[in-house]
Amino acid sequence: MIRTTSLRYTYQNTKTDTFYFPDIDLSFEQNALILGPSGIGKTTLLHLIAGLLIPKSGNVFIGNTCVQELTRGQLNNFRAKHIGMIFQRGHFIKSLTLLENLTMREKLSKKRTDQHRKKQLIEELELTEVRNKKVHELSEGQRQRLSIALGVIHKPKVILADEPTSNLDDANCEKVISLLKKEAQICKSNLVIITHDQRVKSHFGNHIIL
Amino acid sequence: MLYLAYKNLISKPLNTVLSVLLLLLSISLATLVLQARDQLSQHLEKNIKPFDMVIGAKGSPLQLVLSSVLHIDNPTGNISLEEALKIGRNPMVKEMVPVSYGDNYKGHRILGTSTEYLAKYNATLTDGKLFEKAFEVVIGNDVAKKINLQIGDTFTSAHGLAENGLETHDENPFVVTGILKPTGKVIDQLIITNLKSIWEVHEHNDEHDHHEEEHEEEDKEITSLLVKFRNPLGALQLSRFINEKTTMQAALPKFEIERLMEFLGIGFQVINSISIAILLVAGLSIFLNLIKTVRERKQELALLRTYGATKYELIKLVFLEALFLSLLGSVLGWFLGRIGIWFFSIFTEGLYGYHFVFSFPTNKELFILAIVILTTLLAAILASLSLFKLNVSKTISNA
Numbered sequence: 330m331i332r333t334t335s336l337r338y339t340y341q342n343t344k345t346d347t348f349y350f351p352d353i354d355l356s357f358e359q360n361a362l363i364l365g366p367s368g369i370g371k372t373t374l375l376h377l378i379a380g381l382l383i384p385k386s387g388n389v390f391i392g393n394t395c396v397q398e399l400t401r402g403q404l405n406n407f408r409a410k411h412i413g414m415i416f417q418r419g420h421f422i423k424s425l426t427l428l429e430n431l432t433m434r435e436k437l438s439k440k441r442t443d444q445h446r447k448k449q450l451i452e453e454l455e456l457t458e459v460r461n462k463k464v465h466e467l468s469e470g471q472r473q474r475l476s477i478a479l480g481v482i483h484k485p486k487v488i489l490a491d492e493p494t495s496n497l498d499d500a501n502c503e504k505v506i507s508l509l510k511k512e513a514q515i516c517k518s519n520l521v522i523i524t525h526d527q528r529v530k531s532h533f534g535n536h537i538i539l
Numbered sequence: 540m541l542y543l544a545y546k547n548l549i550s551k552p553l554n555t556v557l558s559v560l561l562l563l564l565s566i567s568l569a570t571l572v573l574q575a576r577d578q579l580s581q582h583l584e585k586n587i588k589p590f591d592m593v594i595g596a597k598g599s600p601l602q603l604v605l606s607s608v609l610h611i612d613n614p615t616g617n618i619s620l621e622e623a624l625k626i627g628r629n630p631m632v633k634e635m636v637p638v639s640y641g642d643n644y645k646g647h648r649i650l651g652t653s654t655e656y657l658a659k660y661n662a663t664l665t666d667g668k669l670f671e672k673a674f675e676v677v678i679g680n681d682v683a684k685k686i687n688l689q690i691g692d693t694f695t696s697a698h699g700l701a702e703n704g705l706e707t708h709d710e711n712p713f714v715v716t717g718i719l720k721p722t723g724k725v726i727d728q729l730i731i732t733n734l735k736s737i738w739e740v741h742e743h744n745d746e747h748d749h750h751e752e753e754h755e756e757e758d759k760e761i762t763s764l765l766v767k768f769r770n771p772l773g774a775l776q777l778s779r780f781i782n783e784k785t786t787m788q789a790a791l792p793k794f795e796i797e798r799l800m801e802f803l804g805i806g807f808q809v810i811n812s813i814s815i816a817i818l819l820v821a822g823l824s825i826f827l828n829l830i831k832t833v834r835e836r837k838q839e840l841a842l843l844r845t846y847g848a849t850k851y852e853l854i855k856l857v858f859l860e861a862l863f864l865s866l867l868g869s870v871l872g873w874f875l876g877r878i879g880i881w882f883f884s885i886f887t888e889g890l891y892g893y894h895f896v897f898s899f900p901t902n903k904e905l906f907i908l909a910i911v912i913l914t915t916l917l918a919a920i921l922a923s924l925s926l927f928k929l930n931v932s933k934t935i936s937n938a
Contacts, residue, residue: 372932372936373932376932376936379845381844381845381931381932381935382932401849402849405847405848405849406847407847408845408846408847409846409847409848410847412845412847414845416935416936420838420839420841420842420935421839421842422543422839422842422843423550423836423839424543424546424547424549424550425543425546429542429546433543433843433846434846437843437846437847437848438846438847439847491936
């Protein structure tokens, strides 16, 4: 469940530009696609929901929690447990292997580690063979799938994906979308994707246009 | 976090190895010098402690002390026993021990003295008995070990103090009557007999050379007289008297050794300065290394923040890496320093019969370790300052 109320954000160095965001209201397990031209503040909205940015005004509610009312410590903790982020170009820890990256994410979530889930997830994402490889040894598609794994391993309440398909070919794009949908279902979480990728549109009913 | 820190270091082996090497070098140098100085001064102090003053022939006072007390230099010459004893009768003198040299056996000095000499160094026998007659000797523990002499063995001495003396006194063999327990002092390296043995060896020689038949007691010579005073003031008064009014000289071991350590101190200081300079470079290298790491891995660190890691956890990560480096460098450096001491020891053992002992980290070394770790932690703080204002949102989206 995600709800935002009259969110507004201003970047410090460009005082003139203020982003006004439409209110979002997603019920349990409901997915949404955020569309809009670049520069309109899609990523900003995503980071506001994740609590990485603090809005000028307005609130973000996830479940029954108002993100803006959390202290820094609580926010870190909340993000660790309930937010999963997937980036356009994957961010990983280069010195660790695929498996170690996943374990790191799991550990930081401070939830009980679930070996079975980890194994299943790796299998589902077809990463079993490369699980002990360093990230730079993986192909683009494998990396994007790892990115998804990192976003969902800890069963977050909210999965936020920032242009997850823009660097992928059609086949991989299809795969990523279906995997995201499937994982969101398994985790019983809200999936929010920002994209300008036309290929994605048809897969989701709920469009929010900025 | 610990594992990640370790992995991060491993993934940049070149930087890590460079930092560790620099640290290792400076720490090993510093601990080596510290140990060498400490052990040397301890060794010297232990050996000069029994005596306040040495009376010997005129010459360099340092040489007199080195030869008569520490047994490493050549004696300055001989003095008349009678004249020396006259001084010894002074009421300020508590104890006195005459010593006389002349010969060696396989590089170990044969020292003619009284049994009091042994008592002054708290040397006791492991086996056998003390020398009673001329040509009976007790040998120091190291001598027994090194040249494998046992009680009842006989040997003939070589003239002079150099090992491969051409002239040997074959006519008068010495017999070993006792072996001393190890003392950790110079006495371990000596072959000790009574004064008479030394006189008789050379009398015999003199007979050959000069056909002098008679040797009166008054003509007897010794190398030096070792003196212990009732109170330290006595040494000052008496030494002035001896140096001004007699043909002999008096040297105060404590004073001479202090002077010697001062000379050596300059050398030690130079090496110390070098090790401090290397330490600074090592610290700088670690600092730059960390800054580079933080900068290069900004995105990874931001990523960890989106995973819910706190700023302090990120700083902890940088700290752990720094700590890892400094500990590794320090511990390896310490071991290298000890290995250095060990090699140094082999060298001095051959030259002066003195060996260094292995010791556990001293307080001073722990102090150096603490400084190194503090420095690296300071470097880590400076390097991680930028983490406080890390803009996670911006860093992560500027992929």
